[in-house]
Amino acid sequence: MLRKENVEGYYYPLIDTVKLVCALFVVLIHCVEVEIGHPIATFIVKCFSTQAVPFFMITSAFFAANKIDRKTNLKKIIGLCFNNWLFKYSVWSILWLPFYIVLYHLKYPDVSFTYRFLMIVRRIFFAGQGVYWYLLVLAEAVFVVWFFVHFHKEKMLYFLGMIGLILGVLYDADVTTMGMDVMHKCIYALFSWSNNVFMKGIPYVALGYFLRKSKEQLHFESWKLAIMYSVASIGTVLLYILGKEQWLCLYPIQAGCLFLMACQPIRGKISKSLCLTCRNMSSAIYFLHTVFIYGIIDPVFGVDSPIIMKFSISVLLSIVVLFVVKRMKIHPVKWLLCVK
Structure with a gap:
């Protein structure tokens, strides 16, 4: 069940375990660099992995609310954004800079x-570099x-x-009617993809902010959330089977339901140390997996390796x-990996 962690909030054990699952979903996205010949992995990526980063976004906003x-x-607020996300993003961008120059x-x-210089500037300051775009866009x-x-404009x-x-859905579906193609070109010129601050x-x-501020008024039953999640997932699978990949847009529902289910009370207790381990593993896997994929596995075994x-x-x-x-208590690296 939910355990009170301190006087300001509650401890949500399932969120940490779901974070680990979502981190593994993200790893699979970057493993499938070549879709041909990998039908099962491609199916999982298209139908389930896309909910992972939205889940992380909602979760981060919920706890920062x-x-x-x-x-x-x-x-x-500037201090919050820099200390929590932008400083880490800057360090990761500097570390990856030689790779992107080459x-x-x-x-x-x-x-x-x-x-080429302007392309790199766009990637670092607007599009977001690698998986670390999440830090930039979140901030x-x-x-x-x-x-x-601050200015009392929550409804807006x-x-x-x-x-x-x-x-964002229309951009990913490449809808070009009613002048949408002009907007798409502008978005591409500035951000290069839909993973930007606006979309x-x-x-x-x-x-995430709304759910945190309204948590006392909102009540969701787990079985209803599970049904909604299942319906969204089945709909995604059907769209994929029918060849409508450009309309695989139900992942926001998947992510929202997944987060709300992770916030529900559970029977029994989950060890806090186990949850911390899951949280640390999810962070380390998220931030490091592309280092090994692009830096070791692809050069040695090839992009189309198993x-x-x-x-x-x-x-x-x-x-x-x-x-x-x-184990060695390397605190700068722990900070860079967002582990405790």
Whole structure:
């Protein structure tokens, strides 16, 4: 059952375990670099992995919501965004910079230095670098949410979140009617994809904020949430089977239901140390798996190497690094991996 952790909030044991599952979903996304020949993995990625990052967004906003209120001043919210997310994102971006310099040189050998420089600037400051785009977009979205909350415009915030969610679906589906193609070109020029603050950040961070602020008034029964999640998942599978991959847009429902189910009381107790282990493993796996996939597995075994091997090696090495870092108490790396 829910256990009170301190006077300010509650301890939600299932959230940490679900975080680990979602981190594994994210790993699978980056393992399937070549879809042909990997039908099962591709099916899982298309129908289930896309709910993972929205779940993380909702969760992060839910626990940050108490620091986002009308009394929070500009200095405090900027400090929150920098200390929690932007500083880590900056360090990860610097660490990966040599990789992207080489990558863009190989990918665009005939373009000017200025063009490649601007491409890297766009990736780091707008699109988001690697899996770490999550940190950048989360910080941006938290700031936007604070702005609307600070000026008593919550309804406008939720409306903006809904519009962003819809536009993101239309962008991913490549809908070009009614001038949408112009908007898509602008979005691509600035962000290169839909994983940006307007289409992914604000919608899910606003939802997480709403759920935290309304948790006393909202009551969801687990069996109803399970039915909703199942219906959304079945709908996703049917769309995939029918070849309508561009309309696989039910993952927001999956992510929302998954989060709410993880917040429900449970029978018995889950060890707090076990939950902390799951939380740390999810963070380490999320931040490190692409290091091993792109830095070791792809160069040695090839991009189209067996999915099970890529998945297993990247997860195992991430856990090994976590164990070493914690055992040796390497605090800067622990901070970089968001582990406790």
